[in-house]
Amino acid sequence: MPVETSSIATVSLRGVCVDYAGTPALRDVDFDAAAGELTVIAGPNGAGKSTLLEVLAGTITPRAGSVEIRASSRAFVPQRTAISPTLPLTVHDVVTVGAWGRVGAWRRLDHASREAVDAALERLDLTALKRAAFGVLSGGQQQRTLLAQGLARRAETLLLDEPTTALDLDSAERIMCAMRAEVDRGVAAVCVSHDPAVIDAADVVVRLEPGGVMSPRGRA
Template sequence: MLSAPCVQLRDIDVLFGALPALRDVSLDLHAGTVTVVAGPNGAGKSTLLEVVAGTRAPARGSRSALGSVAFVPQRAGVSDLLPITVRDVVAVGTWGRLGPWRRTDATARAAVDEALRRLEVADLARRPYVALSGGQRQRALLAQGVAARADLLLLDEPTTGLDAASGARIRAVMAEEAARGAAVVCVSHDPAVLEAADRVVTLVDGEVAGDTGASGPRVVAPAPRKPAR
């Protein structure tokens, strides 16, 4: 039996100018589960992730959430001139508890060490982040999210362009975070990620067209389109 939802979206519409990006989206997201948001390019997947994170306000509808959030983008823009190490990047994940200008304590250092180890980037900790390969950068970013020990872990295309071993490690960490009690929500086209999910929510033209989860497949017929508000 699922726990009470940690995130509830009700009747969400998002507009980009006059163009609808999401239409009448309602979702409950639960702790201890991995939910994958799938669908074609331009379907509104990343926009939905931003609404879940609380970083994008809808034009209509409501969002309620409990607990802390860690949002891991597909890539982070870091200037080649910025002297930041992999460990520095991962340590940002602890700022939500400490604040960016407070001294790192033993608990935060332990969280960073564990995240580096679990994403298999501990040997790269002192290396400049900008010197990493794409796959190494993605694992470092996920390590940042893991170090936060958040209640809600959001990932945008975490395995895109990665080798099989890196993809498998990221899928394993997603499952581990759900087992810890986090609600993991991931945008992905990766068949291996979809296969490993507890639930797959499919968006088409900004609407929920399918929702397959532990309770069995449920296909949702898109509602009649409403005029842009």
């Protein structure tokens, strides 16, 4: 039975199955996320939470089941550990990648896209660091940079993988505020998290059990 939402779902999965080398990662998962809501995917390590998020992002194709995306654009914010710290990129470079979703990779940014990049840097308190090398930032600064990249996309669906894990309190609070602001402007935000503060802030909480089976769920 799918998650109940207060409005039409922006993304819907039905009967989704994903296997890794014959081992089930997700089994017959139904999932909905609606615009203007923060949906948190919780559960133990190895339950398939990040796999579910990557199905929503379009980076994994299920073995079975259907995926319906009604949003015109998606932004996927990975954990900072997914980005090599050796890449010769500044904070501004990393955030600008998000705007390429609007204009195309390596193309000159238009005025609206430049404004989106500057606004994202400002919202995550990164303006003073925009010329700093991404690899020398603290963990919290790196995660804020990746979220700023997602915000610069100005997508209708925002997907986040453990955005506050092992961060200082200030960075975690800034990320939480930015997520809520996106939800308030009508974005469908889906977040994988173990963080009790993130789970408490959710509009809807879903839980995956080991083996990728969805357990009963509902509103937070």
